Amino acid sequence: MADNSIEVKNLYKIFGTNGKKYIEAVKNGMSKDDLNAKHGHVLGLKNININMPSAKIQVIMGLSGSGKSTMIRHINRLIDPTIGEVIFQGEDICKMSKGDLQEFRRHKTAMVFQKFALLPHRTVIDNTIFGLELQGVDKKERHDRAMHWLSRVGLDGFEENYPNQLSGGMQQRVGLARALTNDADILLMDEAFSALDPLIRMDMQSILLELQAELHKTVVFITHDLDEALRLGDQIAILRDGEVIQQGTGQEIVLKPADAYIADFIKEVNRGRVIRVDTIMTAANGGSSITIPTGSRLELAAKLMVESGEAEANIIDDAGNAIGAITLKSAIDAMVTPAVH
Amino acid sequence: MSTDNAETGLNIKELLTEFPEMSRTELRDFKKGIDETFKGFTREYGEGIENFFDPLLAILVWFEKLVVATPWPLMIVILAALVYAGARSWPLVIGTVITLLIVGYLGMWEDMMFTLALISVATALCIIIGIPLGIIMSKSDRTQAVITPVLDIMQTIPSFVYLIPILMLLGIGKVPGLIAVCIYAIPPVVRLTNLGIRLVDKDVLEAADAFGASPRQKLFTVQLPLALPNIFAGVNQTIMMALAMVVVAALIGVQGLGSEVLKAVNNQYLALGLMNGLAIVAIAIVFDRVSQKFGKRLQKHSEVVHG
Structure with a gap:
């Protein structure tokens, strides 16, 4: 399949009659408010790099x-x-x-x-x-x-x-x-x-x-x-x-x-609904009767465990091999406590 | 010293009461200069310009002949059909037929046909020139700034004033009459075409750009269709203004209801003037109602709104 990625590189947009003139100033750290107040130009985008x-x-x-x-x-x-x-x-x-x-x-x-x-x-x-x-x-x-x-x-x-x-x-x-x-x-x-x-x-x-x-x-x-x-x-x-x-x-x-x-x-x-099981799983131990596909979100994992009455579940990859395990407690922990940062 | 003062005092008084105008001879020469230049221009190019308008004359004469020569019952059927095609309204068709019958019965059939022919050709001419002009005008603010004052002049200058150069150039006849009518009647269609295009929703234009419309595609698939109701309001105004000019056109030799009105003015024939005048009004009302209904039908898409 063709590569249809889009790469945005070093993109700046300054709205106004002569935006180019102020690029250097903006690169050197002039703020949006200063640019507007002193030169009447509006900073739209600053140094955007997205792949x-x-x-x-x-x-x-x-x-x-x-x-x-x-x-x-x-x-x-x-x-x-x-x-x-x-x-x-x-x-x-x-x-x-x-x-x-x-x-x-x-x-x-x-x-x-x-x-x-x-x-x-x-x-x-x-x-x-x-x-x-x-x-x-x-x-x-x-x-x-x-x-x-x-x-x-x-x-x-x-x-x-x-x-x-x-x-x-x-x-x-x-x-x-x-x-x-x-x-x-x-x-x-x-x-x-x-x-x-x-x-x-x-x-x-x-x-x-x-x-x-x-x-x-x-x-x-x-x-x-x-x-x-x-x-x-x-x-x-x-x-x-x-x-x-x-x-x-x-x-x-x-x-x-x-x-x-x-x-x-x-x-x-x-x-x-955001965090996936893979993020919090521990090493596979094969100690559970229920399996959860890789990439599942915690909400789904917790639901499956609660419904089956198990406190643990195996994480399997697309081929069905166990790649890890999670416990109900760890799942709920991750859902309620803000992660460290 | 004292005499000096008296003299200056006198001068100031004179300056305040008498406008410092050009001397009489200078002014005469100035006017004469303009007249002579234009006369020279007329002598040099008058015939060329007249020839240039020959096709227009041919079209107008052909159309007049066609309309006048068509048997009146057939003409009524054709006009009724046109009214129905435009307005889709039976009351309007019936009203039109009755109007035509009354005007004809009062002996003004042929004059009405001449006037109809003139108005039709004038309106067609105004549309053919006016819509492209309005499109050009909408493309840039600069062209708009140039064309707007010209349109202002065309609408406000007393029509007799531009009759003078037209007469000098082309003499008395149908074509100068047609041109005089068009000068007066063309501004609304130009203005409203310009306005209509400028009023088209920016979001929709952006969508057209985003899908890769060329300027031409954008004009024909988005701008003109969306401007159409406005353009049509302009055409409606153009028709009305053209009808308002038929008496002036009669002054320089255009036959029709207008020339009868003129005859009535010159001879104080009240009835003749009134009858022909009202016939013009009747035509105006029919044109107006039909074009308005047609304009409304163009906006069919905006009628039903989701609640």
Whole structure:
């Protein structure tokens, strides 16, 4: 399978008429507030280095104003960086010509937006074919492909409706179908589920995970919601004031928050749904009748042990070999006590 | 010393009461200069410009002949069909037919056809020129800054003023009349095309960019369709303003309801003036209602809103 990882290198974005001029100052430590007060320029992103893994979900998390939406727009260059590189399949997206960029956007990326950004004058099906229409795919084929994805996101029978006849959740399904119909390697999701109410948001997350399990796209997912980040992200980068303050797997972030800001953030997180059995398992001893597959989360492990009445369980790998063991006590310990850091 | 003071005092008083205007001869020469230059321009290029507009004249004459020569029952059927196609409203179709019958019965059928032909051609011309102009205007703030004052002038300058150079260049006739109508009627469609495109939701435009739309694709699949209701409001205004100009157009030799009104003014024929004037109003109302209903139908997608 092709390597569809995205590498963001030394990316800076300074908004204003002459951002380049202040790069050196920012590199030498000028703060966002100083830059704004003294020079009227706004620091968007500062020294971003993220290696987004191929075929995984990379979450970029941050509160509003942290630069996360600016970040994602550099990947399809809806925003030009002040300096820096975004490398995909050996090519720097920031250096592409207009024509190349257009081709790149048509074939390599698809995007889902927070406010859906559907075309209000087009029906659901005509919205879904939009990307293929721009690519010049013939009518029959684009119709078939769009119908396939509409049905995959659960919109059978709504093809001829207009977007504003649909609820927010359904509109975003159209947005997702529109992006998937493009069949691009990169799926960019800019707070895609943030405008939806909690139940529908969970629903959409499940749909995304289900589809990702078979599609293996490189997904870049922006969110301000830590639970969402932990549920979806294979990798998470946390942004604050335009800087990456920590990146790693959800487990790494929960177990070893980089600073007090993040520690504060993760206080309320349900650890049982983040930490995996592998993290706390001890050497295999074969002393239990129940087995738990590797990579399971603690909540599931605890549940299995409680249901079977066992105080211990074996961890097995994909081939069924025992690779470790956990006790109910250690599982509950890890779920309730903040880990040392 | 004292005489000096008196003289200065006098000068100041003179300065305050008399405006320091150009001397009479200078002013005359200035005006004459402009007139002569334009006359020279007319002599040099007048024929070329007239030839340039020949195709327009041919189209207008052909269309007038077609409309006038079409038997009246057929014409009524055609117009009723057009109204239905545009508005999908039976009351409006019936209203239109009755209006046409009354106007015809009162002896103004042929003049009405001439006026209809003029308005149709003028509106078509305004759309063909105005929409692209509005698109160009929406592309950059600089072009907007240049075109806006020109449109302001076109809408506010008394129409008789631009009739003068048009007359000098092209003389009396249908084409100068058509041009005068267009100068007055084109600004709304240009302005509203520009406005409509500028008002298109930024999020939707960003989505089009993100999916790799070329500027051309963006214009035709996103901007124009979403601007269409506004553009159509502009077309509606253009039609109304064109109708308002038919009497002025009659001044420079355009036949139709307008020329009858002019005749009525010159001879103090109250009934003639009133009848032709009201016929113009009737046409205006029909055009307006049909184009408005049509404009509403263009927004069908925004009617049903999810609760």
